[in-house]
Amino acid sequence: MNTIAAAAFTMAALHAHAVSTDWGGHDAVELGDDKVARGSFEDTYRFSLDDGATLSATALSNNRGRGFRISDGLVSLYQVSLGSDVLVDSFGFDGSTGDSPFTFSSLLAGDYFYEVSGEATGRAGGWYSLASTPVSAVRRHRVAGRGLRRAGAGVAPAQPARGALMPTKGSRSGPFACTASRRCDTHVSCPDREHRDDDSRLFDL
Incomplete structure (x- = not known):
């Protein structure tokens, strides 16, 4: 057997x-x-x-x-x-x-x-x-793949933040204008408080 x-x-x-x-x-x-x-x-x-x-x-x-x-x-x-x-x-x-x-x-x-x-x-x-x-x-293939995806996507242009400053030239209180329709980068210290209040209502949405 x-x-x-x-x-x-x-x-x-x-x-x-x-x-x-x-x-x-x-x-x-x-x-x-x-x-x-x-x-x-x-x-x-x-x-x-x-x-x-x-x-x-x-x-x-x-x-x-x-x-x-x-x-x-x-x-x-x-x-x-x-x-x-x-x-x-x-x-x-x-x-x-x-x-x-x-x-x-x-x-x-x-x-x-x-x-x-x-x-x-x-x-x-x-x-x-x-x-x-x-x-x-x-790992090399994965890194290369990520690089290709980034290159294809490109870099998005920078967007202004909410309530961002929108300066123009020629200001009484600094190098940029402070008008009722635009905020200057020195609006915090702008002597015209009424401007600052108006600007806040326009840009702080």
């Missing part, structure tokens, strides 16, 4: 879907996706980091009705090491996790790989997408 079970396990492992992709040096954005046949799958995406980095990764099961569907989706990051590879961390994914990045912090320079695994349960199998980006690149 144990021999039969072991043989069945071996056959299942041989028929599991597996694809290996080499990204080389990790760029500002790395993308991967695969349409897998029904059953278990285990794909790998290899890359290297020349310097220490923090990576932000996102995975999504592209569910399409009953055609494509994945259950128990899992992304695991391993660091390649002599002997056995070292698991850094992992996160699950499904059809709703496209906007839920996972952060792998303080990675050292070296060789790594993502392992994407799960069970394809759709009639046509499963379909997933994977994205990986250094956090510093994410």
Whole structure:
């Protein structure tokens, strides 16, 4: 009985879907996706980091009705090491996790790989997408986006505040006029109190 079970396990492992992709040096954005046949799958995406980095990764099961569907989706990051590879961390994914990045912090320079695994349960199998980006690149894109939005919006011209001064040249009490229809910047000390009262009624709306 144990021999039969072991043989069945071996056959299942041989028929599991597996694809290996080499990204080389990790760029500002790395993308991967695969349409897998029904059953278990285990794909790998290899890359290297020349310097220490923090990576932000996102995975999504592209569910399409009953055609494509994945259950128990899992992304695991391993660091390649002599002997056995070292698991850094992992996160699950499904059809709703496209906007839920996972952060792998303080990675050292070296060789790594993502392992994407799960069970394809759709009639046509499963379909997933994977994205990986250094956090510093994410910040640069966001800052650039804010800069573009500001440049597009422009700078609005300054508007006078409520009750603002509206001076004209030639005043008895200062460098600007103090008339019944305009206020000068020295209206507080203007000797003509009646002017100040009239001005207040005109501009303090």
